Structures are given as C-alpha cells and as structure tokens.
Amino acid sequence: MSASSSQTLIRQSVTRVCYLDQLSLLVVDRSQSGSVTAGRKAGRLRSHTVCGILMHSSLAVTIEGGPLGLAAVKFWTRKKFKGTAALKKKINPTRIPIEKKESVRWLENLKQSTQLLDHPGRCIHIGDRESDIYELFCAAQEIGTHFLIRTCVDRLAGDGDHTIADEMDEVAVKGLHRIEVRDSNGDPDQAILEIRYRKMRVLPPIGKQKRYPALTLSVIHAEERGTPKNREKIDWKLNTDLPVGSRTDAIEKLEWYGVRWKIEVLHKLLKSGCKAEESKLRTAQRLTNLISLFCILSWRLFWMTMLNRSAPDAPPTLALTATEIGVLDRLVKDKPKARRKTLSHYLIKIARLGGYLARASDPPPGNMVMWRGLSRLTDIALGAMVGEEFVGN
Secondary structure, three states: OOHHHHHHHHHHHOOOEEEEEEEEEEEOOOOOOOEEEEEEEOOEEEEEEOOOEEEEEEEEEEOOOOEEEEEEEEEEOHHHHOOHHHHHOOOOHHHOOHHHOOOHHHHHHHHHHHOOOOOHHHEEEEEOHHHOOHHHHHHHHHHOOEEEEEOOOOOEEOOOOEEHHHHHOOOOOOEEEEEEEEOOOOOEEEEEEEEEEEEEEEOOOHHHOOOOOOEEEEEEEEEEOOOOOOOOOOEEEEEEOOOOOOHHHHHHHHHHHHOOHHHHHHHHHHHHHOOHHHOOOOOHHHHHHHHHHHHHHHHHHHHHHHHHHHOOOOOHHHOOOHHHHHHHHHHOOOOOOOOOOOHHHHHHHHHHHOOOOOOOOOOOOOHHHHHHHHHHHHHHHHHHHHHHHHHOO
C-alpha cells in the first residue's frame, strides 16, 4: 500500500481515534527467567518457566472499529518493580507513587500514543478495569486528550462524604438499549441494558489528594435486565471526561467501549497466528525485535480482514503488492460469476488459500483463515521473486 493511499483513507475515515490499551502477551526470555517447582507427578518434580518479558500495547482504531495500527508498544519485565508487592503489605497501596508501580505503563502508553497525532482532542483512550487509575485521568487532562475507562474502584464523590455508587443509586433509569451478544456456547443472544448516567465531582484517593485535583467526570452505568442463563450478566460502569447529556450520548459511549474487543483480536493473531508466546530465542533483544515484526504482520492481516467488510470495492493495490496480485491471479482461478476485480475479490482469494470455501451463504472470512491464506501467499510470492532472479521472466 502506498503512503499516499493510506493517508487518504485515514483522512476520509477518521473523525475520532480510539486507543485501546491491553496487557495480554507474555513472552519467555530465557536469559532472564528461571524455573519454579510446581509439585510432583509420578514421583518426579515438575517445573515451569517463569515469564521474563511482558508486552503492553495500544491499538489505534476508528470509532467504527477500523484498525489503523499500533500507536504504542512497551516491553517490560517485573524485575524493574521487584519489591513492590512486599511494599504493599506494609503501607496503603494508594500511597505508593505511580512511578514505582507496574501500572505506570498505562500512563507511558497514553503519552506516547497521543504524541502521534497533532490534535490530542480527537483521541479517546479506552481501557478495561485494569486501567482504572486516577493518575491516568489526570495525565489525560494535562495532555488535552480524552478517556473512556471501565471502572473497578468505587471512588469518593461530591464533597467526599459519599461514593460514586451512593450517588448513582439515586439516579433513575434514563433509557433502555438492546444489544446483540453471544452466550458461552457461541450462540446469538440479546440483552436489554438499563442505562443511567450523571455528571459528578470525583475525588482522588485520600493518600493522593495533596498531589492530584478533583475531576468532573461523566459516570455511565449499564446493567442488564434479568439474569441470563448461559453467560455472565452485563454490568458496565464507565468513567469518561466526555459530556454525556442524553440517552443517545450514553449509548454512543457504550458502543465505543464495545470496540475495545478489537485489541483482543489482534492479540489472538499474535498468539495463535504468529505463535509469539512460543518463541525460543534466548535474549530479550532478539525477542523484542521478533515480536515487533509480529505486531506489524498481525496488524496488516487484521486490517485487510476488516477492509474486506468496510471497503470491498476499493482497488486491490490499496493493500496488496503487484507481485501478490499476479500470484493470486495465477494461483486461484476466478469463479464463473466473479465480480470485477476489486480489493474484496483478491482478499477472498487469499482466504480460499487458507481453506475458505467462498460459498454464497458463507459469512465474510475471519482473521485466522486469512492468516493461513496470507502465510501461503507470502511463501509462494517469495518463491516467485527468487525464481525470477535465477531463471528470468
């Protein structure tokens, strides 16, 4: 894809950029990790390797869910924060400076990803309950960006004589919202959410009130009516610095938070496609170089999968090279009733290389079948390029 084509597509599709933060990739670094005993089996000691490297990533997507790329990636080890857990047993964790905690990575990724855009006000940082950190709220305000965080802490509110939960208990249900979900068996289901929201003054933890100011935030609670049978009940509690003045505004924020699942898809590609956690390299530097390359490959595949659904009529050169297009034309024959040769036409061919049947009733190809197809295409295209150098046209 040319740089000009990519920039044009981004300018046309981006009004706001959502940064999705996640920590879910664990990679063993053999040069730093050891092993621990895990009991006995058949009279023999069992042991497993202690993880040495972790990766914290921020994925930039449009509000529609189109992946734009990784905005920040941080590799780190727990060796740097050795002793923090023991310190928490002696003093209140809220009194430990954020710089001495592992959670400082959330602030570092927020600052790094925001620097990539000239207008921080267009960015919305979306995180799950692990990112419910008051310092992150203040850092976003200082930078001039926005956040939408699922909360796990019942913080002090108002004048400090009650909590957010106390104040939200007084708020009446302001609307209903029906969403499509899947149960634990993967079957489609529906959920009706009761929506409540209120703008309120939120205070920092008592141990941090001298360092950080109180903030005015919008709090959204979305709780499912009834108790579902084959899945957990939906109960989302979100904090944001964005205005929420109507049911429509609240539903918009809930839909934005739902986009957070995109980063889980990216990490699935890293783990199940690239097999990042099974890397056998022996040094941290080699591992970080390898995982960085895997991140680019995973994003490209995720991006192409979503393009097939959002921009099927785009020209194929938007995502594929001339060599890849030529190999696909030669390798995968067109069906009798094939449409004109759009981007979707060639992406379906890649999926067919991965085992996709392309029947009329089939849903669009998913990420893993696209991964298998792109892996085959890459090997074949590389062979074609090498063969051309040795044999000629």
